[in-house]
Amino acid sequence: MSQTIAEKIFSRIAGQKVSAGTERLFPPDLITAYDYPGYIDKYETQMADELGITKVNHPEKFILFIDHLYPAGNPKAQQIHEITRRFARNYGFKLYEGDGIGHQVISEKGHVHPGMFVTHFDGHISTIGALGAIGIGIRNSMIEAFATEEVSLVVPSSVRINLEGKLQRGVTARDVFHWIVRKIGPDGCRQAVIEYGGKGLGSLEMDERFTLCNLAMFLGGISAVMETDEKTHAYLRQTTGQEHPPMAPDPGARYEKEVTINLSEVEPVLVAPPSPANTIPISEALGVRIDSGYIGSCASGRIKDFEQAVEILEGRRVAEGFRLNAVPTTTAIQAQMSELGLTPKLIRSGAQVHVSTCDFCIGQMGALTEGERSVSTGTLNIPGRMGSNRAEIYTASPYTIAATAVHGKIVDPRTML
Amino acid sequence: MLPTIRGRVAWVFQEPNFDIDLIVGVDHMKTQEIDILKSVCMTSYDARFPDEVQPGDVIVGGANFGYGHPHYPSCRALRALGVSAIIAESFSPGFYRGESSNGFPLIECPNVSTTVKRWQTVAFDWDNETLTIAETGEKLACQKVPQKSKDLILTDGIIGYLKQVRLSKQ
Numbered sequence A: 001m002s003q004t005i006a007e008k009i010f011s012r013i014a015g016q017k018v019s020a021g022t023e024r025l026f027p028p029d030l031i032t033a034y035d036y037p038g039y040i041d042k043y044e045t046q047m048a049d050e051l052g053i054t055k056v057n058h059p060e061k062f063i064l065f066i067d068h069l070y071p072a073g074n075p076k077a078q079q080i081h082e083i084t085r086r087f088a089r090n091y092g093f094k095l096y097e098g099d100g101i102g103h104q105v106i107s108e109k110g111h112v113h114p115g116m117f118v119t120h121f122d123g124h125i126s127t128i129g130a131l132g133a134i135g136i137g138i139r140n141s142m143i144e145a146f147a148t149e150e151v152s153l154v155v156p157s158s159v160r161i162n163l164e165g166k167l168q169r170g171v172t173a174r175d176v177f178h179w180i181v182r183k184i185g186p187d188g189c190r191q192a193v194i195e196y197g198g199k200g201l202g203s204l205e206m207d208e209r210f211t212l213c214n215l216a217m218f219l220g221g222i223s224a225v226m227e228t229d230e231k232t233h234a235y236l237r238q239t240t241g242q243e244h245p246p247m248a249p250d251p252g253a254r255y256e257k258e259v260t261i262n263l264s265e266v267e268p269v270l271v272a273p274p275s276p277a278n279t280i281p282i283s284e285a286l287g288v289r290i291d292s293g294y295i296g297s298c299a300s301g302r303i304k305d306f307e308q309a310v311e312i313l314e315g316r317r318v319a320e321g322f323r324l325n326a327v328p329t330t331t332a333i334q335a336q337m338s339e340l341g342l343t344p345k346l347i348r349s350g351a352q353v354h355v356s357t358c359d360f361c362i363g364q365m366g367a368l369t370e371g372e373r374s375v376s377t378g379t380l381n382i383p384g385r386m387g388s389n390r391a392e393i394y395t396a397s398p399y400t401i402a403a404t405a406v407h408g409k410i411v412d413p414r415t416m417l
Numbered sequence B: 001m002l003p004t005i006r007g008r009v010a011w012v013f014q015e016p017n018f019d020i021d022l023i024v025g026v027d028h029m030k031t032q033e034i035d036i037l038k039s040v041c042m043t044s045y046d047a048r049f050p051d052e053v054q055p056g057d058v059i060v061g062g063a064n065f066g067y068g069h070p071h072y073p074s075c076r077a078l079r080a081l082g083v084s085a086i087i088a089e090s091f092s093p094g095f096y097r098g099e100s101s102n103g104f105p106l107i108e109c110p111n112v113s114t115t116v117k118r119w120q121t122v123a124f125d126w127d128n129e130t131l132t133i134a135e136t137g138e139k140l141a142c143q144k145v146p147q148k149s150k151d152l153i154l155t156d157g158i159i160g161y162l163k164q165v166r167l168s169k170q
């Protein structure tokens, strides 16, 4: 029977053909988690004290990240980091600390290969879908993965999104994603893996593909995965040093639905407060006064994002009193930004360029106070996400944020290119 | 044995993509004290909710219930007030995984949010996966409940499940 990419991946792991709807145990290829109060500290207690497990069979499958509350701003945060280090040490897990946001570090460091199944408690692990792999956030059933190295799953069905055409100037992968939300609804891919493919995918850079896969949960998707092409394999050659067979579905694979998106029709969109479901065309938000901007997060803090911001900011200044935070997703990206000359351009325009961390995305740094408004490439715009519950967050593309930073109010970036 | 789900419908959310955090409100996302969570639970919908709700009651939801970035306090509050299940048109996958791991019965039942009325009594039949409205006798077909979700309910959540179902086999 013809298979989707997801069915192929889960069949490989099961050692037999499985199709959407089959419920069984699957051993993930990688089991990943990051430091945060109530997560790794809890897993440590659950593993050792409640379940009595002091050793795992395949420590090489586990990767932990210290990327939240980083650098530690207080002793409590440092304590969480110390627990994370201890957990990694005691069980023999790989730990990345200070390399940036784990959802991207995992690919950069060559851990992700096409066809892999990776778990995390956080659904943004779907980012790795850009490499033809599937990352699923399993929330508090992570302890199942830690304790048994298997997770029970119903093989997900897939929604096929065919991309056609090319993006217009001033339009980004962020816009594409939220355009799709507008078109098929925030539950348009509910409980399914979003399988991206089509000629238009080839026109997108890897950085843009990571963004599209990262946001899968806001279409109701359980994850996202992409067909691989020459760009994917060039990236994989660099990160893994290996050649991989292409990843594609079989002709005639069965999808819950198929959607075609013509990239050339996409226009800038924003996600207005208070919910990620609330997508609006930029025309409906023009002129809204904004106090701060954030370009970064696991969704959008890559070279492409900063190149877009610099296209607008070069030769211009951030408006008086506006705070623009530029936060590279990883330290490798941070280094590359310097090499490419993006960092000095951002700084000269009045942006603050920061160390790689999750903390701007969760209001630990650059926090908003009551009554303020921000434009952000973070993943979420719910109240309280970046500080006060009474601050408002619009999520938008790096172009839109840069244009807004210059004027202190929401501006269509296409008028400044 | 799986728990009996038979109770009054304490609230009907018809809106799709309901953000579960609104049940206790964003100001209580980090609140741990269960008494506070109980006292604010659902009060922005009905100020008397914490007094009116009874053990065994259920909440009815719309499509993609739990969308967004769901936190745990809202369902802790509902459970502490005796809510025995959420029956919705469909659930957002992250929410479903998180709360079913807590051993909370979540039943997907197409058309439920437009068919049942607040304070009607409904009963869920685990064997036939149907929901019956006591007042009218009407039966609604529900989606199959995955075995894992049933196991999690039977074992009172993920730790019990691991101990009793998974690790005992190794």
Ligand code: SF4
Pocket: A101, A103, A122, A124, A297, A298, A299, A357, A358, A361, A362, A378, A379
């Ligand atoms: S960048 Fe934001 S969404 Fe991504 S992992 Fe960090 S906190 Fe979570």
